[in-house]
Amino acid sequence: MKFNTCASTCLAALLLTGNGIAAAAKMPSQEEMWQIIQKQQREIEALKTGQEANTEKVEAAADAIESVDSDKQGSHSTGKVASWIENTQIGGYGEMHYNNLDSKKEIDFHRFVLFFGHQFTDNLRFFSELEVEHDNTEDNGAVELEQAYVEYDITQTQHAKAGLFLLPVGILNETHEPPTFYGVERNPVEKNIIPTTWWAGGIGLNGEIAPGWSYDFAVHEGLDTSAGNNYAVRKGRQKTSEADANDLASTARIKWTGVAGVELAASVQYQEDITQGGDSNAGHAWLYEAHADIERGPFGLRALYAMWDLDGSGPESVGADKQEGFYIEPSYKFSLFDQKLGVFARYNQWDNQAEDSNFDSEMKQINAGVNYWPHPDVVLKVDVQQQDNEGGNKNDNGFNLGVGYQF
Amino acid sequence: MLKRLALLILLLPVYTGSLARGTYQEPDAFLAETFAGTTPEPAVIWLTGKRKDAVKRLLGHRYPSLRIRYWQRGQRSAWILEEIGKDQPITTGVAINAGRLEKIRVLVFRESRGEEVRHPFFTDQFRDARLDDKGKLDRTIDGISGATLSVRAMKKLARLALYLDAETRKQHVTPAP
Numbered sequence: 001m002k003f004n005t006c007a008s009t010c011l012a013a014l015l016l017t018g019n020g021i022a023a024a025a026k027m028p029s030q031e032e033m034w035q036i037i038q039k040q041q042r043e044i045e046a047l048k049t050g051q052e053a054n055t056e057k058v059e060a061a062a063d064a065i066e067s068v069d070s071d072k073q074g075s076h077s078t079g080k081v082a083s084w085i086e087n088t089q090i091g092g093y094g095e096m097h098y099n100n101l102d103s104k105k106e107i108d109f110h111r112f113v114l115f116f117g118h119q120f121t122d123n124l125r126f127f128s129e130l131e132v133e134h135d136n137t138e139d140n141g142a143v144e145l146e147q148a149y150v151e152y153d154i155t156q157t158q159h160a161k162a163g164l165f166l167l168p169v170g171i172l173n174e175t176h177e178p179p180t181f182y183g184v185e186r187n188p189v190e191k192n193i194i195p196t197t198w199w200a201g202g203i204g205l206n207g208e209i210a211p212g213w214s215y216d217f218a219v220h221e222g223l224d225t226s227a228g229n230n231y232a233v234r235k236g237r238q239k240t241s242e243a244d245a246n247d248l249a250s251t252a253r254i255k256w257t258g259v260a261g262v263e264l265a266a267s268v269q270y271q272e273d274i275t276q277g278g279d280s281n282a283g284h285a286w287l288y289e290a291h292a293d294i295e296r297g298p299f300g301l302r303a304l305y306a307m308w309d310l311d312g313s314g315p316e317s318v319g320a321d322k323q324e325g326f327y328i329e330p331s332y333k334f335s336l337f338d339q340k341l342g343v344f345a346r347y348n349q350w351d352n353q354a355e356d357s358n359f360d361s362e363m364k365q366i367n368a369g370v371n372y373w374p375h376p377d378v379v380l381k382v383d384v385q386q387q388d389n390e391g392g393n394k395n396d397n398g399f400n401l402g403v404g405y406q407f
Numbered sequence: 408m409l410k411r412l413a414l415l416i417l418l419l420p421v422y423t424g425s426l427a428r429g430t431y432q433e434p435d436a437f438l439a440e441t442f443a444g445t446t447p448e449p450a451v452i453w454l455t456g457k458r459k460d461a462v463k464r465l466l467g468h469r470y471p472s473l474r475i476r477y478w479q480r481g482q483r484s485a486w487i488l489e490e491i492g493k494d495q496p497i498t499t500g501v502a503i504n505a506g507r508l509e510k511i512r513v514l515v516f517r518e519s520r521g522e523e524v525r526h527p528f529f530t531d532q533f534r535d536a537r538l539d540d541k542g543k544l545d546r547t548i549d550g551i552s553g554a555t556l557s558v559r560a561m562k563k564l565a566r567l568a569l570y571l572d573a574e575t576r577k578q579h580v581t582p583a584p
Contacts, residue, residue: 062474089494117494119495125519151519174553175553180555208522208523212523212526214523260528260529260532296549
C-alpha cells in the first residue's frame, strides 16, 4: 500500500514536471518574441514591395495593350493600312415593303443603301451614299449616287462642302432612315412637293449662328421639268447626272433646336428657270417650306407645309404655277423595357396642279399605323392607307408592311 | 451666279468659338471646376469580371480601355469618358454627387454634326438623374433632331458614370498607388 501510494505520487509528480517542462519549452522568451515580430515585419515589407512591383507590371501591361489599340505608327505598310481603316467609316440602311393596295400587291426591297466616309484630317472629310432601289437595275430598279461630297470645318461651328449632297428642305429629305419616320412609305407630301429625296451637285455652307440656331445655304443644280410632265417638280430632279446647269438654284434654311425635342425650320429656294431654258413659256420658281418636328417624352408631332410658285404661262396653263401640300402627324411612343412601340396617324393633302380650275387634282390621304423598334436601329412597320381624291384621281387604299434597319 | 457666290462668302464665320477645333473645355479645367479648384489625386477602376460584362451591356460594346481613371472626394466623383456618336468619339466630363448626376459636359466634340448636345438646353435634362433598378436613367431624355447618335452617346456615358460611381463605393475597388 505504501508502495502504491508512493508510486502514484511519483507518477503525478513526473507528469506535472513533464507538463511544466513542455510548457516552459513552448513559451518563447521576450527576446525571441521580438525576433519573431521583426521577422514577420520584414516579410510584410517584402510582400508589400512585391505587390507594388506587381501593380506596376500590371499597369505597364495595360498601358502596352492600350497603346497597341491607339498606335498609328507601326511599320510603314501596316501603319498605312491601320490608319486608312481607322479613318474610314461604313454605314447604311435598308427597307423591304409589302404593299397591299388597290394599285398593286407587291413585295419590294425598296432601298439598300451604303454609306462610305473617310476622315482625311480632323477637319476635312468625305461622305457618300450609294443606293440600290428595287433590288436591281432591270424594270424600275436603279443604282444611284445620292451623296458624295467633301466637307471642311472652317471653324468648330462653320462648315463648307462641295459635291453632291441632300438639299436642306423638309423633314425627310436629309433624314430618312427607316427607324426615323412613321409609316412604311415616305409621306406623299414631301415626296411630291419637296420633292424628297432631292439631291443636287453644288457648294454649300452650314453652321451655328447662336446656341440652338443654325443655318444652311447652298448653290446647286436646279430642277429641269417640262410641259410634258405638267411641270411637276418631282419629274424635274436631275440627280447630278450630266445635269443641265444653265440655271442654278439657291437654297437657304434657318433652323431652331433651342429646346430638346423641338425643331422648327423654314427653307426657301429660288431658281431662275425651272426648265433650264428649254421652255420659253416657263420662268423662275420659288419654293417655300416650313415645318415643326417635336418629340417630347412619349409624344410626337410633325407638321409640314410646302409650296412652289412657278412663273410663266406654261405652268399657269395647267394650274402648276402653284404646287403645294401639307401634313400633320401626331404620334405616341410606348417603352417596353429596351424596346419601343409607336402609334401614329397622319393626314396628308397635296396638289401638283393647285391652280387648275378645270381639273380637281387635289389628293388626300390618311395613314395610321404602328412602328415597333426591337432595337433603336431596327423597325417593323404596319400602316393602313385611305385616300379621298378629287376629280379623276383614283383612290389607292389598302395596307402596308415594312421592315427596316440602319447602322 | 456671282451674286450667289458673294453671298456664300459673306456668310463665312458668323459665330466662332474661342478654343481649338472641337474642344469646349479642357479636362483639367472641368475637374478643377468640379472640385472647387483642388482636384484630388486620380484613382483607377478596373473593368474586369462582372464589371466588364456590365459595362458591355450598358454601352452595347466593350469600353476601349482596361481601366478608367476617376477623381473622388467624399460623395463626389468625376469621370472623363468617351463614346462614339456617329463615327468619332465625344469626350465628356461627368460629375456625380451622392449617387446623382450633378453635371455632364461635352469637352471635345469631333463629329461634323450633332454638336448641339453640348448646349445646356440638352445637358440640363440629366441633372439629378440616377439609375433605376434596371440600370436605365430614371427619366426620359428628349433628343435633338439631326443629332440622334450624339444624343445616344451622351445617354450611354451618363449611365456609365453613374454605374461606375456606384462601383467605386464597393470595398473591392483598389485605389491607384
